[in-house]
Amino acid sequence: MAYGIPPAGREREHRLPPALRAPFEARTWREFGYLLLNLPMGITGFVWTVTMFSLGAGLLITFIGLPVLVLALGGCRAIGSVERSRARSMLWLDVENPRPVRAKGGLLARLGAQLGSGVNWRHALYTLLHFPWGVFTFSVAISFFTYGWGLLTYPLWRWVFPVYFGQDGLQIYGSDDGRHGWWLHTPLDMALSVAVGGTLVLTMPWVVRGMAHVDRVLVSGLLGPSRLADRVTELESDRGVVVDTAAADLRRIERDLHDGAQARLVALAMDLGLAKEKLLEDPSAGALMVEEAHGEVKIALQELRDLARGIHPAILTDRGLGPALSAVAARCTVPVSVTVDLPARPVPAIEGIAYFTVSELLQNVSKHSGASRASVDVWRADDRLMMQVIDNGRGGAALSGGSGLAGLAERLDSVDGILAVDSPAGGPTHITTELPWRA
Incomplete structure (x- = not known):
């Protein structure tokens, strides 16, 4: 899982310090857009989960309730898939898709597997938690954006109030009859507006990034594969490595036996056969051939010792x-x-x-x-x-x-x-x- 790492080729050097550069960076606006979309996505997920689970729970007295609950969990999985794609494109958070739930047997077995899947229930929990979090992040993000940029650029659009509303400027507080209050219209007021707006604009990226980090934790913790599934995948991969290594070792042993000791023993058997015949005709020549065969036996034994040492040395055991x-x-x-x-x-x-x-x-x-x-x-x-x-x-x-x-x-x-x-x-x-x- 790549956690908030920008794709290759998108990093570059900047001369401005991060505090001044952050409000204009693409990352800030991507994460800001993500937080704004939290609200409609949160509402969609919450409404789906509450509606479908309420319907399924009400129908549990009949057989129809089980398929409805499974459908509710399937919808939560679909919402989770959308959320992973959204996090991947806007937060640069690459979360692997959980494995599909598989079960052998009839319809009841498959329904039971879906209802017993921890991944499905984590997706349902995400839709419930994401709704209040989406409301909060949308409200905070839009407030910082609106007030920050609005106050920072206030001197540029202050003319709207005297022209269209018949007042000196933006009213901060006051009575409805317009006799008492505070309107931003003096140079000092506008300087204060720019200062407050600039502070909010400079603070907004860090607030946005903090909330986006919480979203990353929610997505990776609830919408990704479980730790048990990751461990199973790792063990399956390791098992494949062990099997391949064992097969390679067996091929190496077979090759060493075939090309080494086995070939030498075959040649030795032929030499001993010739020596047996030679002993009757020429005992001295036969004795010389037996002596050569004895040397070959020593070499073959050494090769077998080396091969045994390569499989498991006796000194290690002893x-x-x-x-x-x-x-x-x-x-x-x-x-x-x-x-x-x-x-x-x-x-x-x-x-x-x-x-x-x-x-x-x-x-x-x-x-x-x-x-x-x-x-x-x-x-x-x-x-x-x-x-x-x-x-x-x-x-x-x-x-x-x-x-x-x-x-x-x-x-x-x-x-x-x-x-x-x-x-x-x-x-x-x-x-x-x-x-x-x-x-």
Whole structure:
């Protein structure tokens, strides 16, 4: 949800201070127009809601009452859609549309789903609250506009009173017979009028913006998706990331087995078959072939160990995060110091994610940073597992779309983790990650 942020390309520099510039800014007049429209929109919503709900409640003794109440809620949803569009165009507040209410089953199930939807009832509440607020904002906005600009420009139209009304000027107070009172006609009166009008004109934008801010809170709080719906959407997105990551890992393991250990074991079986035949004809040559096959077995075993380490290293299970990260750092092409200060071990899932996160970051240090040294720090802060990888390389790392860091950030986000990158050109690079602590 974009909250009061102007569209790109509409910002520009100004020489006048904000206090003098505000009465003439487009934002002031857009928000002023929004507040004026609050009155007809508030009346429309209030009349619809009160009328339809009264009718539906009166008809609840019959089956017709339920469809009428659902129709009332549907009308409130339609009014909410108009209000979101109005806020989007005039307040620059982009509120997502709530998801439609869906239900499986017959007519009663669908009616029950509509009546049980919290989103529908929040829209109905908005129409009830917006009516008195619309009356208030319309009255205040039109009063500031009328009195402010009217008094500020009074010297320009004061001539109307002696010409058409037979009096010296605008009457502030006095008797109906015109014998006693105060009419704005002297130079001092007109100077006072301009001063008061100018004050109201300069104050009006800030009053308008304050009331418009309340409207933003009402629209975003009552007409947008609920927090539960946002969380469900976020979890669905995270689930998709987890599924895609797991599928990619399975394809990588299959590819490594097919191209590595499996191919080597097939070749080894063929070599052993040839060696078996050769032993009968030429024992020395057969022994040499067996010795070569033994070397291939060692290589295949090492490849299988590396693959198992990539799935889940035994040292992580047996000894924990500190020794496992030290082993990763020892394989890095850059000298790495590792500091792990944890009061206990997190759950295996979080521990595994932390291990592979640091492993990937150290691989990036080896391949891309050009650094001469790096460090890894792991500690616990409240209910978060914190990790920081620092290198003195060339810098320039970013979470741009398609990069390895962007994919790592998505995987961390799927478990409510965070990845922050501080990598100015020329270095150094600080990459900080957070994971939920689950002991």
